[in-house]
Amino acid sequence: MTRISTPILGALSLLLVASCGGGEPADPNAGSEILANGMTVKAQIEARQDGYKAIGRNFKAINDELKTSAPDVTVIETALTAMLDASSGMADWYPEGTGPESGVKTEALDTIWEDPADFATKISDYEAALTGLSAAVETGDLEAIAAAAQATGPTCGACHDKFRLDD
Amino acid sequence: MSEDIVKTRVWDWTIRAFHWLLVIFVLAMWWTAEQGYMVWHKWLGVGFLSLLTYRLAWGAIGPNTARLLPLVPRPRALVAYLKTLKPGEHKRPFGHSPLGGLAVLALLSALWAQILTGLFAVDVNGLASGWFGHLISFDMGRDLADLHETIFDVLTVLIVLHLVAITTYGLILRTNLIGPMITGVQTRRETETAGPSVQVDWRRFFAALILSGACAAAIVWLGR
Numbered sequence: 001m002t003r004i005s006t007p008i009l010g011a012l013s014l015l016l017v018a019s020c021g022g023g024e025p026a027d028p029n030a031g032s033e034i035l036a037n038g039m040t041v042k043a044q045i046e047a048r049q050d051g052y053k054a055i056g057r058n059f060k061a062i063n064d065e066l067k068t069s070a071p072d073v074t075v076i077e078t079a080l081t082a083m084l085d086a087s088s089g090m091a092d093w094y095p096e097g098t099g100p101e102s103g104v105k106t107e108a109l110d111t112i113w114e115d116p117a118d119f120a121t122k123i124s125d126y127e128a129a130l131t132g133l134s135a136a137v138e139t140g141d142l143e144a145i146a147a148a149a150q151a152t153g154p155t156c157g158a159c160h161d162k163f164r165l166d167d
Numbered sequence: 168m169s170e171d172i173v174k175t176r177v178w179d180w181t182i183r184a185f186h187w188l189l190v191i192f193v194l195a196m197w198w199t200a201e202q203g204y205m206v207w208h209k210w211l212g213v214g215f216l217s218l219l220t221y222r223l224a225w226g227a228i229g230p231n232t233a234r235l236l237p238l239v240p241r242p243r244a245l246v247a248y249l250k251t252l253k254p255g256e257h258k259r260p261f262g263h264s265p266l267g268g269l270a271v272l273a274l275l276s277a278l279w280a281q282i283l284t285g286l287f288a289v290d291v292n293g294l295a296s297g298w299f300g301h302l303i304s305f306d307m308g309r310d311l312a313d314l315h316e317t318i319f320d321v322l323t324v325l326i327v328l329h330l331v332a333i334t335t336y337g338l339i340l341r342t343n344l345i346g347p348m349i350t351g352v353q354t355r356r357e358t359e360t361a362g363p364s365v366q367v368d369w370r371r372f373f374a375a376l377i378l379s380g381a382c383a384a385a386i387v388w389l390g391r
Contacts, residue, residue, distance in 0.1 A: 153294030
Protein backbone atom coordinates (compact mmCIF):
# COMPACT_ATOMS: atom_id res chain seq x y z
CA MET A 1 0.00 0.00 0.00
CA THR A 2 2.69 2.49 1.03
CA ARG A 3 4.38 2.36 -2.35
CA ILE A 4 1.37 3.83 -4.13
CA SER A 5 -0.50 5.74 -1.51
CA THR A 6 2.38 7.88 -0.26
CA PRO A 7 2.80 9.80 -3.52
CA ILE A 8 -0.96 9.94 -3.97
CA LEU A 9 -1.50 11.29 -0.47
CA GLY A 10 1.34 13.74 -1.04
CA ALA A 11 -0.30 15.03 -4.20
CA LEU A 12 -3.64 15.18 -2.39
CA SER A 13 -2.36 17.27 0.46
CA LEU A 14 -0.48 19.57 -1.91
CA LEU A 15 -3.67 20.18 -3.85
CA LEU A 16 -5.64 20.86 -0.69
CA VAL A 17 -3.03 23.26 0.65
CA ALA A 18 -2.87 25.02 -2.73
CA SER A 19 -6.63 25.42 -2.79
CA CYS A 20 -6.93 26.70 0.77
CA GLY A 21 -4.11 29.23 0.80
CA GLY A 22 -5.68 32.67 0.80
CA GLY A 23 -3.99 36.07 0.87
CA GLU A 24 -2.17 37.32 3.90
CA PRO A 25 -4.47 38.61 6.66
CA ALA A 26 -5.01 42.36 6.81
CA ASP A 27 -3.18 44.24 9.57
CA PRO A 28 -5.82 45.30 12.15
CA ASN A 29 -3.87 48.47 12.99
CA ALA A 30 -3.40 49.54 9.37
CA GLY A 31 -5.09 52.65 7.98
CA SER A 32 -4.88 54.92 11.03
CA GLU A 33 -3.37 57.77 8.96
CA ILE A 34 -5.56 60.90 8.79
CA LEU A 35 -6.66 62.01 5.32
CA ALA A 36 -7.16 65.61 4.14
CA ASN A 37 -10.92 65.23 4.70
CA GLY A 38 -10.34 64.41 8.38
CA MET A 39 -11.20 60.72 8.07
CA THR A 40 -8.73 57.94 8.75
CA VAL A 41 -7.78 55.76 5.80
CA LYS A 42 -9.59 52.84 7.42
CA ALA A 43 -12.76 54.88 8.05
CA GLN A 44 -12.75 56.11 4.45
CA ILE A 45 -12.43 52.58 3.07
CA GLU A 46 -15.15 51.25 5.36
CA ALA A 47 -17.45 54.18 4.60
CA ARG A 48 -17.27 53.55 0.86
CA GLN A 49 -17.80 49.82 1.38
CA ASP A 50 -20.94 50.63 3.40
CA GLY A 51 -21.98 52.99 0.62
CA TYR A 52 -21.72 50.26 -2.03
CA LYS A 53 -23.57 47.79 0.18
CA ALA A 54 -26.41 50.28 0.57
CA ILE A 55 -26.42 50.85 -3.20
CA GLY A 56 -26.50 47.10 -3.86
CA ARG A 57 -29.24 46.51 -1.30
CA ASN A 58 -31.46 49.20 -2.76
CA PHE A 59 -30.75 48.35 -6.38
CA LYS A 60 -31.67 44.74 -5.60
CA ALA A 61 -34.89 46.03 -3.98
CA ILE A 62 -35.72 47.87 -7.22
CA ASN A 63 -35.00 44.83 -9.38
CA ASP A 64 -36.90 42.48 -7.05
CA GLU A 65 -39.90 44.81 -7.17
CA LEU A 66 -39.74 44.97 -10.97
CA LYS A 67 -39.87 41.18 -11.07
CA THR A 68 -43.12 40.97 -9.07
CA SER A 69 -46.40 40.51 -10.92
CA ALA A 70 -47.57 44.01 -9.93
CA PRO A 71 -44.58 46.28 -9.20
CA ASP A 72 -45.28 49.12 -6.79
CA VAL A 73 -43.68 52.37 -8.05
CA THR A 74 -43.60 53.91 -4.55
CA VAL A 75 -41.43 51.00 -3.34
CA ILE A 76 -39.10 51.62 -6.28
CA GLU A 77 -39.08 55.34 -5.57
CA THR A 78 -38.10 54.84 -1.91
CA ALA A 79 -35.28 52.46 -2.87
CA LEU A 80 -34.07 54.84 -5.57
CA THR A 81 -33.94 57.76 -3.12
CA ALA A 82 -31.83 55.65 -0.76
CA MET A 83 -29.65 54.61 -3.69
CA LEU A 84 -29.09 58.25 -4.73
CA ASP A 85 -28.24 59.19 -1.12
CA ALA A 86 -25.78 56.33 -0.81
CA SER A 87 -24.13 57.24 -4.13
CA SER A 88 -23.58 60.94 -3.49
CA GLY A 89 -19.98 62.09 -3.65
CA MET A 90 -18.71 58.76 -4.97
CA ALA A 91 -15.89 60.45 -6.90
CA ASP A 92 -14.47 61.69 -3.57
CA TRP A 93 -14.40 58.27 -1.93
CA TYR A 94 -10.94 57.46 -3.26
CA PRO A 95 -8.29 59.81 -1.82
CA GLU A 96 -4.65 58.83 -2.47
CA GLY A 97 -3.52 56.24 0.05
CA THR A 98 -6.82 54.36 0.34
CA GLY A 99 -5.82 51.60 -2.09
CA PRO A 100 -4.52 48.10 -1.40
CA GLU A 101 -1.14 49.53 -0.24
CA SER A 102 -2.90 50.91 2.88
CA GLY A 103 -2.93 47.40 4.39
CA VAL A 104 -6.66 47.70 5.03
CA LYS A 105 -8.79 44.97 3.46
CA THR A 106 -10.13 46.48 0.24
CA GLU A 107 -11.08 45.23 -3.19
CA ALA A 108 -10.24 48.60 -4.77
CA LEU A 109 -7.47 48.10 -7.34
CA ASP A 110 -4.43 50.30 -7.99
CA THR A 111 -5.89 50.93 -11.46
CA ILE A 112 -8.20 53.54 -9.85
CA TRP A 113 -5.22 55.82 -9.16
CA GLU A 114 -3.34 54.77 -12.31
CA ASP A 115 -6.19 55.73 -14.64
CA PRO A 116 -8.17 58.40 -12.76
CA ALA A 117 -9.70 59.82 -15.94
CA ASP A 118 -11.35 56.54 -16.92
CA PHE A 119 -12.40 55.94 -13.31
CA ALA A 120 -14.10 59.35 -13.23
CA THR A 121 -15.82 58.59 -16.56
CA LYS A 122 -17.15 55.30 -15.21
CA ILE A 123 -18.55 57.05 -12.13
CA SER A 124 -20.27 59.71 -14.23
CA ASP A 125 -21.67 56.97 -16.52
CA TYR A 126 -23.24 55.43 -13.43
CA GLU A 127 -24.55 58.80 -12.23
CA ALA A 128 -26.04 59.46 -15.67
CA ALA A 129 -27.74 56.06 -15.57
CA LEU A 130 -29.19 56.95 -12.15
CA THR A 131 -30.49 60.23 -13.55
CA GLY A 132 -32.15 58.25 -16.34
CA LEU A 133 -33.64 55.87 -13.78
CA SER A 134 -34.99 58.80 -11.72
CA ALA A 135 -36.61 60.30 -14.83
CA ALA A 136 -38.22 56.95 -15.65
CA VAL A 137 -39.50 56.53 -12.08
CA GLU A 138 -41.04 60.00 -12.25
CA THR A 139 -43.07 59.01 -15.34
CA GLY A 140 -44.31 55.94 -13.44
CA ASP A 141 -44.06 53.89 -16.64
CA LEU A 142 -42.97 50.40 -15.52
CA GLU A 143 -41.50 49.45 -18.87
CA ALA A 144 -39.38 52.59 -18.93
CA ILE A 145 -38.29 51.93 -15.31
CA ALA A 146 -37.34 48.34 -16.15
CA ALA A 147 -35.35 49.48 -19.20
CA ALA A 148 -33.56 52.17 -17.17
CA ALA A 149 -32.74 49.67 -14.39
CA GLN A 150 -31.40 47.24 -17.00
CA ALA A 151 -29.20 50.04 -18.32
CA THR A 152 -27.92 50.91 -14.82
CA GLY A 153 -26.58 47.47 -13.87
CA PRO A 154 -23.89 47.37 -16.58
CA THR A 155 -22.51 50.75 -15.43
CA CYS A 156 -21.79 49.12 -12.04
CA GLY A 157 -20.25 46.13 -13.80
CA ALA A 158 -18.10 48.20 -16.15
CA CYS A 159 -16.36 49.84 -13.20
CA HIS A 160 -16.06 46.59 -11.20
CA ASP A 161 -14.47 44.81 -14.15
CA LYS A 162 -11.57 47.22 -14.33
CA PHE A 163 -11.23 48.78 -10.89
CA ARG A 164 -12.38 46.16 -8.42
CA LEU A 165 -10.73 42.88 -7.43
CA ASP A 166 -12.35 39.66 -8.65
CA ASP A 167 -15.77 39.23 -10.36
CA MET B 168 -4.88 -15.63 -20.48
CA SER B 169 -7.23 -14.17 -23.06
CA GLU B 170 -9.74 -17.01 -22.67
CA ASP B 171 -10.04 -16.11 -18.97
CA ILE B 172 -11.29 -12.64 -19.78
CA VAL B 173 -14.95 -12.01 -20.48
CA LYS B 174 -16.82 -8.80 -20.97
CA THR B 175 -19.49 -7.67 -18.61
CA ARG B 176 -21.77 -4.63 -18.66
CA VAL B 177 -21.17 -2.45 -15.62
CA TRP B 178 -22.65 1.03 -16.30
CA ASP B 179 -26.09 1.45 -17.82
CA TRP B 180 -26.41 3.92 -20.69
CA THR B 181 -28.23 6.56 -18.63
CA ILE B 182 -25.40 6.71 -16.07
CA ARG B 183 -22.90 7.18 -18.88
CA ALA B 184 -25.04 9.86 -20.51
CA PHE B 185 -25.35 11.54 -17.10
CA HIS B 186 -21.60 11.47 -16.58
CA TRP B 187 -20.69 13.05 -19.91
CA LEU B 188 -23.54 15.58 -19.80
CA LEU B 189 -22.21 16.54 -16.38
CA VAL B 190 -18.78 17.21 -17.90
CA ILE B 191 -20.37 19.45 -20.53
CA PHE B 192 -22.52 21.25 -17.95
CA VAL B 193 -19.65 21.88 -15.53
CA LEU B 194 -17.60 23.39 -18.36
CA ALA B 195 -20.54 25.45 -19.62
CA MET B 196 -21.41 26.71 -16.13
CA TRP B 197 -17.78 27.66 -15.49
CA TRP B 198 -17.46 29.41 -18.84
CA THR B 199 -20.69 31.41 -18.61
CA ALA B 200 -19.79 32.51 -15.06
CA GLU B 201 -16.28 33.48 -16.13
CA GLN B 202 -17.63 35.52 -19.05
CA GLY B 203 -20.40 37.08 -16.96
CA TYR B 204 -23.18 35.62 -19.14
CA MET B 205 -25.47 35.42 -16.13
CA VAL B 206 -28.73 34.87 -18.03
CA TRP B 207 -27.22 31.80 -19.71
CA HIS B 208 -25.66 30.72 -16.42
CA LYS B 209 -29.05 30.87 -14.75
CA TRP B 210 -30.82 28.84 -17.44
CA LEU B 211 -28.03 26.29 -17.68
CA GLY B 212 -28.32 26.00 -13.90
CA VAL B 213 -31.88 24.74 -14.31
CA GLY B 214 -30.63 22.04 -16.66
CA PHE B 215 -27.82 21.25 -14.24
CA LEU B 216 -30.25 20.89 -11.35
CA SER B 217 -32.53 18.58 -13.28
CA LEU B 218 -29.50 16.49 -14.29
CA LEU B 219 -28.48 16.13 -10.63
CA THR B 220 -32.08 15.36 -9.67
CA TYR B 221 -32.11 12.57 -12.25
CA ARG B 222 -28.93 11.14 -10.71
CA LEU B 223 -30.47 11.22 -7.24
CA ALA B 224 -33.63 9.49 -8.46
CA TRP B 225 -31.64 6.95 -10.47
CA GLY B 226 -29.50 6.42 -7.41
CA ALA B 227 -32.62 5.27 -5.60
CA ILE B 228 -34.44 3.22 -8.27
CA GLY B 229 -31.81 2.50 -10.94
CA PRO B 230 -29.77 -0.64 -11.48
CA ASN B 231 -27.41 -1.87 -8.78
CA THR B 232 -24.28 -0.02 -9.98
CA ALA B 233 -26.21 3.29 -10.11
CA ARG B 234 -27.44 3.09 -6.51
CA LEU B 235 -26.03 5.69 -4.15
CA LEU B 236 -26.70 4.29 -0.67
CA PRO B 237 -24.36 1.30 -1.13
CA LEU B 238 -21.59 3.83 -1.81
CA VAL B 239 -21.54 5.02 1.80
CA PRO B 240 -18.17 3.54 2.80
CA ARG B 241 -17.81 0.80 5.34
CA PRO B 242 -14.43 1.47 6.98
CA ARG B 243 -13.32 -2.16 6.98
CA ALA B 244 -14.11 -2.65 3.30
CA LEU B 245 -12.37 0.62 2.48
CA VAL B 246 -9.18 -0.38 4.35
CA ALA B 247 -9.24 -3.83 2.78
CA TYR B 248 -9.59 -2.26 -0.66
CA LEU B 249 -6.79 0.27 -0.05
CA LYS B 250 -4.47 -2.65 0.70
CA THR B 251 -5.04 -4.02 -2.80
CA LEU B 252 -3.91 -0.79 -4.46
CA LYS B 253 -0.57 -2.17 -5.70
CA PRO B 254 0.55 -2.72 -9.27
CA GLY B 255 -0.24 -6.28 -10.31
CA GLU B 256 -2.35 -6.91 -7.24
CA HIS B 257 -5.28 -4.60 -7.88
CA LYS B 258 -8.46 -6.36 -8.96
CA ARG B 259 -11.17 -4.21 -10.41
CA PRO B 260 -14.36 -4.63 -8.41
CA PHE B 261 -17.70 -4.77 -10.22
CA GLY B 262 -19.19 -1.26 -10.12
CA HIS B 263 -17.75 1.35 -7.79
CA SER B 264 -14.79 0.47 -5.60
CA PRO B 265 -15.11 1.62 -1.96
CA LEU B 266 -12.76 4.50 -2.83
CA GLY B 267 -14.59 5.33 -6.07
CA GLY B 268 -17.91 5.33 -4.21
CA LEU B 269 -16.49 7.86 -1.77
CA ALA B 270 -15.41 10.03 -4.70
CA VAL B 271 -18.89 9.86 -6.25
CA LEU B 272 -20.51 10.93 -2.97
CA ALA B 273 -18.01 13.78 -2.52
CA LEU B 274 -18.47 15.03 -6.09
CA LEU B 275 -22.26 14.83 -6.02
CA SER B 276 -22.40 16.57 -2.62
CA ALA B 277 -20.20 19.40 -3.85
CA LEU B 278 -22.30 19.74 -7.03
CA TRP B 279 -25.52 19.92 -4.99
CA ALA B 280 -24.01 22.49 -2.64
CA GLN B 281 -22.97 24.48 -5.69
CA ILE B 282 -26.41 24.37 -7.32
CA LEU B 283 -28.25 25.19 -4.08
CA THR B 284 -26.07 28.22 -3.24
CA GLY B 285 -26.36 29.33 -6.87
CA LEU B 286 -30.15 29.41 -6.65
CA PHE B 287 -29.89 32.16 -4.02
CA ALA B 288 -26.66 33.92 -4.96
CA VAL B 289 -26.83 37.64 -5.75
CA ASP B 290 -24.24 39.35 -7.93
CA VAL B 291 -22.29 42.35 -6.71
CA ASN B 292 -24.17 44.75 -9.00
CA GLY B 293 -27.52 43.81 -7.44
CA LEU B 294 -28.86 43.17 -10.93
CA ALA B 295 -28.48 39.44 -11.57
CA SER B 296 -29.39 36.78 -9.04
CA GLY B 297 -30.23 33.12 -8.85
CA TRP B 298 -33.83 31.98 -9.34
CA PHE B 299 -34.66 32.52 -5.66
CA GLY B 300 -32.38 35.49 -4.97
CA HIS B 301 -35.38 37.76 -4.42
CA LEU B 302 -36.36 35.78 -1.33
CA ILE B 303 -33.31 36.84 0.67
CA SER B 304 -31.46 40.07 1.48
CA PHE B 305 -28.68 41.54 -0.64
CA ASP B 306 -26.11 40.86 2.10
CA MET B 307 -27.14 37.24 2.52
CA GLY B 308 -27.22 36.81 -1.27
CA ARG B 309 -23.68 38.20 -1.46
CA ASP B 310 -22.50 35.82 1.28
CA LEU B 311 -24.01 32.92 -0.64
CA ALA B 312 -22.33 34.15 -3.82
CA ASP B 313 -18.99 34.08 -1.97
CA LEU B 314 -19.78 30.58 -0.74
CA HIS B 315 -20.71 29.65 -4.33
CA GLU B 316 -17.19 30.68 -5.37
CA THR B 317 -15.55 28.78 -2.51
CA ILE B 318 -17.49 25.63 -3.36
CA PHE B 319 -16.33 26.03 -6.96
CA ASP B 320 -12.73 25.88 -5.69
CA VAL B 321 -13.54 22.75 -3.68
CA LEU B 322 -15.19 21.27 -6.77
CA THR B 323 -12.11 22.07 -8.84
CA VAL B 324 -9.91 20.21 -6.35
CA LEU B 325 -12.27 17.21 -6.39
CA ILE B 326 -12.30 17.16 -10.20
CA VAL B 327 -8.50 17.34 -10.35
CA LEU B 328 -8.32 14.46 -7.83
CA HIS B 329 -10.79 12.54 -9.99
CA LEU B 330 -8.54 12.99 -13.03
CA VAL B 331 -5.39 12.15 -11.05
CA ALA B 332 -7.09 8.99 -9.74
CA ILE B 333 -8.15 7.91 -13.23
CA THR B 334 -4.62 8.46 -14.53
CA THR B 335 -3.11 6.58 -11.57
CA TYR B 336 -5.44 3.63 -12.05
CA GLY B 337 -4.68 3.56 -15.76
CA LEU B 338 -0.90 3.96 -15.67
CA ILE B 339 0.12 2.35 -12.38
CA LEU B 340 -2.65 -0.10 -11.55
CA ARG B 341 -3.32 -0.96 -15.21
CA THR B 342 -7.04 -0.50 -14.70
CA ASN B 343 -8.84 1.35 -17.48
CA LEU B 344 -11.66 3.39 -15.94
CA ILE B 345 -12.39 5.60 -18.95
CA GLY B 346 -13.35 2.85 -21.42
CA PRO B 347 -16.20 1.42 -19.32
CA MET B 348 -17.58 4.94 -18.75
CA ILE B 349 -17.84 5.27 -22.56
CA THR B 350 -18.90 1.78 -23.62
CA GLY B 351 -20.46 0.57 -20.37
CA VAL B 352 -18.43 -2.62 -20.70
CA GLN B 353 -15.56 -3.80 -18.57
CA THR B 354 -13.52 -6.96 -18.78
CA ARG B 355 -13.35 -9.21 -15.77
CA ARG B 356 -11.59 -12.38 -14.86
CA GLU B 357 -13.78 -15.44 -14.97
CA THR B 358 -12.95 -16.22 -11.36
CA GLU B 359 -14.73 -13.09 -10.19
CA THR B 360 -18.43 -13.38 -9.67
CA ALA B 361 -20.60 -11.73 -12.29
CA GLY B 362 -22.35 -8.61 -11.10
CA PRO B 363 -26.09 -8.11 -11.20
CA SER B 364 -27.72 -6.93 -14.43
CA VAL B 365 -27.58 -3.22 -15.28
CA GLN B 366 -30.54 -3.39 -17.65
CA VAL B 367 -32.48 -0.11 -17.82
CA ASP B 368 -36.10 -0.52 -16.73
CA TRP B 369 -37.97 1.91 -18.97
CA ARG B 370 -40.79 2.65 -16.52
CA ARG B 371 -38.28 3.54 -13.84
CA PHE B 372 -36.25 5.57 -16.30
CA PHE B 373 -39.29 7.66 -17.26
CA ALA B 374 -40.22 8.08 -13.60
CA ALA B 375 -36.75 9.51 -12.87
CA LEU B 376 -36.90 11.64 -16.02
CA ILE B 377 -40.31 13.08 -15.14
CA LEU B 378 -39.14 13.89 -11.61
CA SER B 379 -36.09 15.76 -12.91
CA GLY B 380 -38.21 17.61 -15.47
CA ALA B 381 -40.73 18.55 -12.79
CA CYS B 382 -37.96 20.00 -10.60
CA ALA B 383 -36.74 22.16 -13.47
CA ALA B 384 -40.28 23.34 -14.23
CA ALA B 385 -40.93 24.13 -10.55
CA ILE B 386 -37.84 26.34 -10.35
CA VAL B 387 -38.73 28.32 -13.46
CA TRP B 388 -42.33 28.60 -12.29
CA LEU B 389 -41.62 29.58 -8.67
CA GLY B 390 -38.40 31.51 -9.23
CA ARG B 391 -37.83 34.82 -10.93
